[in-house]
Amino acid sequence: MKGRRLSRRDVLQGSVALAAGTVFASPARAQAPEPVAVTPALVEAAKKEGKLIYYSSMDLPVGEKLGKAFEAAFPGITIQIERSGSERLFQRIDQEFASNIRAADIVNSSDASHFISWKKNGWLMPLVPEDVAKHFPESYRDPDGMFATSRVWLSSIAYNTNLVKPEDAPKSFADLLDPKWAGKMVKGHPAYSGTIMTATFQMVRELGWEYMEKLARQRVMQVQSSTDPPKKLSLGERAVMADGNEYGIVLLKEAGQPVEPVYPTEGTPTISGPTGIFKTAPHPNAAKLFQAWLHTRETQQFFVDFTAQYSVHAQVQSKPGRRKISDIKLMKEDAEGVEKMAEEIKTRYARLFRV
Amino acid sequence: MTITTTDTPKRRIDVTRPVLWLFAAFMIVLIVLPLSWLVVFAFTDKARRPTLQNFVTLFTDPAFLDPLLTTAIIATTSAVICCLVAAPIGWLVSRTDMPGRQTIRALLTASFVTPPFLGAVAWELLAAPNSGMLNQLYRYLTGAEDPLFDIYSLTGLIFVISCYTFPFVFVLVANALDNMPGELEDASAILGGKAWTTARRVTIPLALPALVAGALIAFLQAMTLFGSPAILALPAGFHTMTTKIWSLFQYPPKLELAAAAAVPLLLLTMLLLQGQKFLLGRRGFSVVGGKYGAPRPIEMGGWRWAALAFCLLVLLNPVFLPYFALLNAxxxxxxxTLVTPSTATLHNIVFVFTELSSTQLALKNTVILGASTATVGTILALVVAYVTTRRVIASHRLLGFLATAPVAVPGIVLGVGLFLSYTRPPFVLYGTLWILLLAFLTINLPSAYQQLQAAFATIHPELEDASRILGATRLQALRQITAPLLRTGVIATWCFIFIGVMRELSAAIVLFTSQTKVLSVLIYDLNESGDLAAISVLGIAMLVITFAVVLAVNRIPMFGGGAGARLRNS
Incomplete structure (x- = not known):
């Protein structure tokens, strides 16, 4: 099947319909809790807790900058970011809950399927930020208000412009199987990174396991996080990135590093990163405040501008000079599909790539 | 004539006995509990029904057998390389008039402070095939296409492991040569033996047990390391046993398989230690008795400078080059990229200390754990060493065995065992610093015990006995006579454990949670996301802290300030 384009118009239409839906809410849809705004009372309650523990897989400099922005907006609350790969965080959260450790307040995963499991387990607290209710398309928020998509980003191909001429650069995933790229590629690991897990699922669906089998024979340098391939590329350690965060490439390019993204002709894997609060959060009010703040237009705009990711908030504009997501051919997301296949992907991947 | 301490006075009630039994009980829980759970999980299925299926699954799966073979290759070659490098340097430092002997010895001891995982990251900066600084230099000088080194390879991994393991062998060999009676060599010379004959017939046979023991320790180190293979082998596309065990913790965790995979490591370690005991046991023949003269340094003439150049060349690899790479990064x-005054930036330092939100917590946890493990560990080792050297209670042999037993438990295996033990009642410690304290304590106990036992052995019991005959209680005798004599040994042991905690990654990686993160785990996390500059800053901070603490502890007056602690790795 072909990739789907998510155009700004679709997003806008969706959100208009949604806004109308909330204003004239029918009782049948009213299961989700009342939307929550950043109110002085909430800020006060959060400040009393004074702390927020945020599990996230965002690239560290980007995540910490978001944390600093929150701390600046609400002085008196410190945020501790626990960064690791989403698959690793998923395992650790599972392990912590099994041992009755409730350290995490709020989590942002790059594998949307994790929220299916957490919701099923009854671990999440419903909370609908006002902006989510008004401006987020329905497909990017949980009908019961357990989570909402805070960010959308891509896992693309990229190359180092010092090592590869633009005309020689790969244009598609199929190009990566050319013997000339053997030993020259770097990629992330789906058992560590939610981004790579989601991307692998989409690539396997579109291109089949045969593609992965052939790619595994290309002597790919195997790193863990999807944030690492862009860095290895900018160091010149490898010439081509077979998968990894497109936003990392865009940021490095804007900082003057010799990297260039490639949006493969087969379509670019698309990843949604939802955020949700744990029912057992030790700092529930700080978590609510963060969730409400994170999804406001201002925060989403700020986030899009400095992280080069995308927002589904209807009023957020892409930064001038950057490529719009609507101009990129995307692969379709399918969180349920990932949830069903995650185990198989980890096992088959480990067998093919031997780590 | 010696009065043995088994003739304790019967009139007075001795409170030390119950206390000693309490220590014994604690040791049993500390070591026996995690190993029992490990065995239970290895031999049962999810419903805890006995089965051998875990072993069948593992030993029929090439994805498990390959790492086993790889690990054997790594451990063997590393052990051989370590001996080939450490033996000549040990001899040069201990027995010749090479210039700068003391500096070389100090630098080698300092390289022991470098955590192996930090060394692995530093060597990524130096010898990654394309971006590595040495490879860049090589290409620039020769115009070659291919890299000089590829650190992401089996040879690269063996090289890095050897860099941070050979100091262990060096210390053993150098100490053995230091303590070798000079008279034996003199006798050989008097009887007409030429320098080479003396070396072949006297020096080498006497040093051989230490060298073999060193080889075994190097083998065990290389076999049980987690950080270096995780950093260098995974990008190259292969697993070792430790990384494989760790990958079994991936969701959904296969704890039974992880426990079963740990069993071969455990058995092999025990087997090798038995072998070492056998070899060390034979060393007894060299102790002839009487007071020995210091060995004569061998005059090397013009070769002195060549020898020094050789030592410095070797030291490039674990010390000079890696620290240069870390400072540069x-x-x-x-x-x-090579820093120039115009490109130098403080951005990385600012990021690590003001923006990275886990830095403070990890620093705090590490220092707390380092200091408390060192303190508790030293006390524990002190008591056990006292009991075993003075044979205070009947089961002193068992106590000594228990204190040495953890040597046979690789860090990651212990991590798995502790995780299984302390995530369920009656002791739910997972998620607290206590579980890490237990892990670090267990890991460091054997060497601490051996050091303090050696220290006790040098203090003859007749001094204590004299004090007790004059009416002092056991505790008074210990405080007034033994403690002052032990100062140096105690400080050295404390520092040794502290450094051990800073270096530890393999058990911590299994046991940490977000609130109990330590520096080593944070550095490992940063490596997975490719933040090499942040690692460099944290790694340097870690070393500064270690040296500061070691210096500070040596200055504490009550420990007999000024007495320089000798860091000995046994």
Missing amino acids: AFSPNAT
Whole structure:
């Protein structure tokens, strides 16, 4: 099947319909809790807790900058970011809950399927930020208000412009199987990174396991996080990135590093990163405040501008000079599909790539 | 004539006995509990029904057998390389008039402070095939296409492991040569033996047990390391046993398989230690008795400088080059670009200390754990060493065995065992610093015990006995006579454990949670996301803290300030 384009118009239409839906809410849809705004009372309650523990897989400099922005907006609350790969965080959260450790307040995963499991387990607290209710398309928020998509980003191909001429650069995933790229590629690991897990699922669906089998024979340098391939590329350690965060490439390019993204002709894997609060959060009010703040237009705009990711908030504009997501051919997301296949992907991947 | 301490006075009630039994009980829980759970999980299925299926699954799966073979290759070659490098340097430092002997010895001891995982990251900066600084230099000088080194390879991994393991062998060999009676060599010379004959017939046979023991320790180190293979082998596309065990913790965790995979490591370690005991046991023949003269340094003439050059060349690999790479990366905008005054930046340092939200917590946890493990560990080792050297209670042999037993438990295996033990009642410690304290304590106990036992052995019991005959209680005798004599040994042991905690990654990686993160785990996390500059800053901070603490402890007056602690790795 072909990739789907998510155009700004679709997003806008969706959100208009949604806004109308909330204003004239029918009782049948009213299961989700009342939307929550950043109110002085909430800020006060959060400040009393004074702390927020945020599990996230965002690239560290980007995540910490978001944390600093929150701390600046609400002085008196410190945020501790626990960064690791989403698959690793998923395992650790599972392990912590099994041992009755409730350290995490709020989590942002790059594998949307994790929220299916957490919701099923009854671990999440419903909370609908006002902006989510008004401006987020329905497909990017949980009908019961357990989570909402805070960010959308891509896992693309990229190359180092010092090592590869633009005309020689790969244009598609199929190009990566050319013997000339053997030993020259770097990629992330789906058992560590939610981004790579989601991307692998989409690539396997579109291109089949045969593609992965052939790619595994290309002597790919195997790193863990999807944030690492862009860095290895900018160091010149490898010439081509077979998968990894497109936003990392865009940021490095804007900082003057010799990297260039490639949006493969087969379509670019698309990843949604939802955020949700744990029912057992030790700092529930700080978590609510963060969730409400994170999804406001201002925060989403700020986030899009400095992280080069995308927002589904209807009023957020892409930064001038950057490529719009609507101009990129995307692969379709399918969180349920990932949830069903995650185990198989980890096992088959480990067998093919031997780590 | 010696009065043995088994003739304790019967009139007075001795409170030390119950206390000693309490220590014994604690040791049993500390070591026996995690190993029992490990065995239970290895031999049962999810419903805890006995089965051998875990072993069948593992030993029929090439994805498990390959790492086993790889690990054997790594451990053997590393052990051989370590001996080939450490033996000549040990001899040069201990027995010749090579210039700068003391500096070389100090630098080698300092290289022991470098955590192996930090060394692995530093060597990524130096010898990654394309971006590595040495490879860049090589290409620049020769115009070659291919890299000089590829650190992401089996040879690269063996090289890095050897860099941070050979100091262990060096210390053993150098100490053995230091303590070798000079008279034996003199006798050989008097009887007409030429320098080479003396070396072949006297020196080498006497040093051989230490060398073999060193080889075994190097083998065990290389076999049980987690950080270096995780950093260098995974990008190259292969697993070792430790990384494989760890990958079994991936969701959904296969704890039974992880426990079963740990069993071969455990058995092999025990087997090798038995072998070492056998070899060390034979060393007894060299102790002839009487007071020995200091060995004569061998005059090397013009070769002195060549020898020094050789030592410095070897030291490039674990010390000079890695620290240069880390310092460069800490101030560089791009981890592997050579810093110039115009490009130097403080951005990485600012990021680590003001923006990275886990830094403070990890620093705090590490220092708390380092200091408390060192203190508790020293006390524990002190008591056990006292009991075993003075044979205070009947089961002193068992106590000594228990204190040495953890040597046979690789860090990651212990991590798995502790995780299984302390995530369920009656002791739910997972998620607290206590579980890490237990892990670090267990890991460091054997060497601490051996050091203090050696220290006790040098103090003859007749001094204590004299004090007790004059009416002092056991505790008074210990405080007034033994403690002052033990100062140096105690300080050295404390520092040794502290450094051990800073270096530890393999058990911590299994046991940490977000609130109990330590520096080693944070550095490992940063490596997975490719933040090499932040690692460099943290790594340097870690070393500064270690040296500061070691210096500070040596200055504490009550420990007999000024007495320089000798860091000995046994």
